[in-house]
Amino acid sequence: MVRTAGDRARDIGARVEAFVREEVIPYERDPRRDHHGAPSEELVAELRDLARAQGLMTPHILPDGQHLSQVDTAHVLIRSGLSPLGPIALNTMAPDEGNMYLLGHVAAPHLKERFLAPLLTGAARSAFFMTEPADWGGAGSDPMMMKTTCRKEGEDWIIEGRKAFITGAVGARVGIVMARSQDPQSAGGACMFLVDLPDPAIRILDVPNTIDTSMPGGHATVEIANLRVPADQMLGEAGEGFRYAQVRLAPARLSHCMRWLGSCIRAQELATDYACRREAFGKTLIDHEGVGFLLAQNRIELTQAQLMIEWCARVLDEGGQGTEESSMTKVAVSEALMRIADNCVQVMGGSGVAGTSVVEQIFREVRAFRIYDGPTEVHKWSLARRIKRAWREAQA
Structure with a gap:
């Protein structure tokens, strides 16, 4: 049976869409940005106050802490993405x-009260410390290369290492730090720890300028030196960090697809409006096949992307781990959205590459999405391994 969004999700989604279109979009040209182009803390706080006033803060998580189903979440998060600022305002951003999803599923009650509660209200931002610098030989798409370590010392754990491309690290108040255990009982396994930020033991070395500018706090490189964390701030069990990462990663990949689908729906709207108004060579642009066919192809691929998101959401709702399905969805949707955004820029010509149009930003954000949460090539490599393994099992 095909599941569609329930009445509650449709109501939340309609309110979210109205909020983004009426209250958030006017802020897209707001100059309050940091030197990397990301929204300033002041702007983030103002947008979140607007969401609170509408009763829409963290709309995919209900007041009792229950998450909407993945199918229902898709209905809400797609609409939150109609502006790059929408997920920031509504607290649905990566x-x-x-991180909220992970804590909701793994954290002990005392950790939920201390670390999850301020995230749910939008009073705090968080960062997930997993990726490591390439020039250090650390973990990127292959988490088994992780070099950051943790060792037990009395009632504490000591963490040492480096992390890179840590989204939102600047200004975050909650950190989830992943490290490889040196403790004999869980040696080689990964552990996750919850930490209060900022912490003098976590030093920000660099915040590079990146092609995307929608996420507050940038994508920092950090050094972790003698970070002492009480044992009761470990997330889950020692040595189970890689398993917990999968709890987070499959739904997180899907959520990325939802938000950026919303942005590309908006880009399509703007490109369509431009093509239907602008005239050249005696007729509107959309009446020229070279332009109209680009928008027609976009319409097809937007529909395909939404169907694939809904398929993967149903797999997760039905209890599947969703690793393979989320990989396929991430590849298909990110590649399709790149073509859609590129077509929108092409249709709008000079207006499409100007910073005065949000289409230009959406193009940049989607280009980065093809890399974040696993590049296309890594997902295809993983899928090919599964194909080979299935073939071998069939031959046995």
Whole structure:
């Protein structure tokens, strides 16, 4: 049976869409940005106050702490993405959305009260410390290369290492730090720890300028030196960090697809409006096949992307781990959205590459999405391994 969004999700989604279109979009040209182009803390706080006033803060998580189903979440998060500022205002943006999901499923009650509660209200932002610098030989798409370590010392754990491309680290108040255990009982396994930020033991070395500018706090490189964390701030069990990462990663990949689908729906709207108004060579642009066919192809691929998101959401709702399905969805949707955004820029010509149009930003954000949460090539490599393994099992 095909599941569609329930009445509650449709109501929340309609309110979210109205809020983004009427209250958030006017802020897209707001100059309050940091030197990397990301929204300032002042702007984030103002947008979240607007969401609270509408009763829409963290709309995919209900007041009793229950998450909407993945199918229902898709209905809401797609609409939150109609502006790059929408997920920030509504508290559905990465990495917070994925971190809240992880804490909701793994954290002990005392950790939920201390670390999850301020995230749910939008009073705090978070960062997930997993990726490591390439020049250090650390973990990127292959988490088994992780070099950051943790060792037990009395009632504490000591963490040492480096992390890179840590989204939102600047200004975050909650950190989830992943490290490889040196403790004999869980040696080689990964552990996750919850930490209060900022912490003098976590030093920000660099915040590079990146092609995307929608996420507050940038994508920092950090050094972790003698970070002492009480044992009761471990997330889950020692040595189970890689398993917990999968709890987070499959839904987080899907949530990325939802938000950026919303942005590309908006880009399509703007490109369509431009093509239907602008005239050249005696007729409107959309009446020229070279332009109209681009928008027609976009319409097809937007529909395909939404169907694939809904398929993967149903798999997760039915209790599947969703690793393979989320990989396929992430590849298909990110590649399709790149073509859609590129077509929108092409249709709008000079207006499409100007910073005065949000289409230009959406193009940049989607280009980065093809890399974040696993590049296309890594997901295809993983899928190919599964195909080979299935073939071998069939031959046995």
